[in-house]
Amino acid sequence: GIQVEQSPPxxxxxxxxxxxxxxxxxxxxxxxxxxxxxxWGQLINLFYIPSGTKxxxxxxxxxxxxxxxxxxYISSSQTTDSGVYFCGKDYKLSFGAGTTVTVRA
Amino acid sequence: DAGVIQSPRHEVTExxxxxxxxxxxxxxxxxxxxxxQTMMRGLELLIYFNNNVxxxxxxxxxxxxxxxxxxxxxxxxxxxxxxxxxxxxxxxASSSAGNTIYFGEGSWLTVV
Numbered sequence: 001g002i003q004v005e006q007s008p009p010x011x012x013x014x015x016x017x018x019x020x021x022x023x024x025x026x027x028x029x030x031x032x033x034x035x036x037x038x039x040w041g042q043l044i045n046l047f048y049i050p051s052g053t054k055x056x057x058x059x060x061x062x063x064x065x066x067x068x069x070x071x072x073y074i075s076s077s078q079t080t081d082s083g084v085y086f087c088g089k090d091y092k093l094s095f096g097a098g099t100t101v102t103v104r105a
Numbered sequence: 106d107a108g109v110i111q112s113p114r115h116e117v118t119e120x121x122x123x124x125x126x127x128x129x130x131x132x133x134x135x136x137x138x139x140x141x142q143t144m145m146r147g148l149e150l151l152i153y154f155n156n157n158v159x160x161x162x163x164x165x166x167x168x169x170x171x172x173x174x175x176x177x178x179x180x181x182x183x184x185x186x187x188x189x190x191x192x193x194x195x196x197x198a199s200s201s202a203g204n205t206i207y208f209g210e211g212s213w214l215t216v217v
Contacts, residue, residue: 033206041194043208086148092161093138093198093206095148 003027004089006096013077013103021072021099023087030090032063034072037084037098046072046085077103109209111197117215123185126212129178130199138198138206139172139182148196154180187216 005024013019023032034046047054047061049070054061058077063070074081084098110129118124130137138153152162157174165172169188174180184191192215200206 031203035208041213042210043196043198045205045207048205088148088206092150092153093140093148094150097147 003094004087004096006085006087006099008099009097011099011101013074013081013101015077015079015103015105017077017103018073018075019077019101021074021085021101023070023072023096025068025070025089027068029063029065029068031093032065032070033088033093034061034070035086035088036081037086039083043086074101077101079103079105109197109199109207111195111209111212113212114210115213115215117217118187120188120216121186122216123183124187124191124214124216126182126195126197126214128180128182128197128209130180130197131201131207132178134199134201134207135177136200136203136206137174137180138196138200139180140196140198140208142194142196142211143192151182151195184214187214189216192216 003026007022033048036044049061049063051063051065058075060073082103084100086098088095112127139151142148151164152172154174172182194211196211198206198208
């Protein structure tokens with residue numbers, strides 16, 4: 001079955017808006033990571049977050065392992081935040097289908 | 106560090122030809138992963154190595170695909186013979202002790 005589900009599939013934001021992306025996983029997690037794939041195809045690691053909360057500038061992430069979900073928060077979005085956001089689970093990184101974010105100026 | 110280095114960045118080849126993709130992981134990393142990304146199937150793990158040993162190759166689509174890691178600083182993914190359905194972006198990634206995973210820029214393969 002599907003191990004990782006992401007929502008929403010698509011998100012259109014006006015520059016400056018805040019948003020929350022969600023990643024649900026079907027069983028226990030040892031390793032949960034968030035990635036941003038930019039329009040040029042590069043996959044950039046945003047967070048390694050098997051549990052707890054981390055923040056990096058305008059981005060933050062929270063993983064509640066006991067409830068099998070993780071959230072990625074984007075605050076004051078910028079056009080450079082556009083792209084696809086993936087969460088990946090465990091060493092093998094079972095990926096969700098991604099959330100495509102478009103930030104409009 | 107230069108990050109994960111992949112080559113070639115782009116390759117166009119004819120059906121039936123052999124394709125070899127190369128990867129240099131980040132120095133000191135003990136895990137190396139090969140992924141494939143297509144529109145239809147998304148990002149999928151093909152194989153991963155730990156300390157140069159293949160651990161899980163269940164994602165390798167068929168016998169036409171093979172991967173090797175002869176030493177800690179080099180890995181290859183080979184497709185022989187290539188088919189149009191192999192057209193995809195192939196990513197190599199590495200990590201230390203299975204923690205933060207760093208991706209290379211990908212090899213964009215087109216088989217015509």
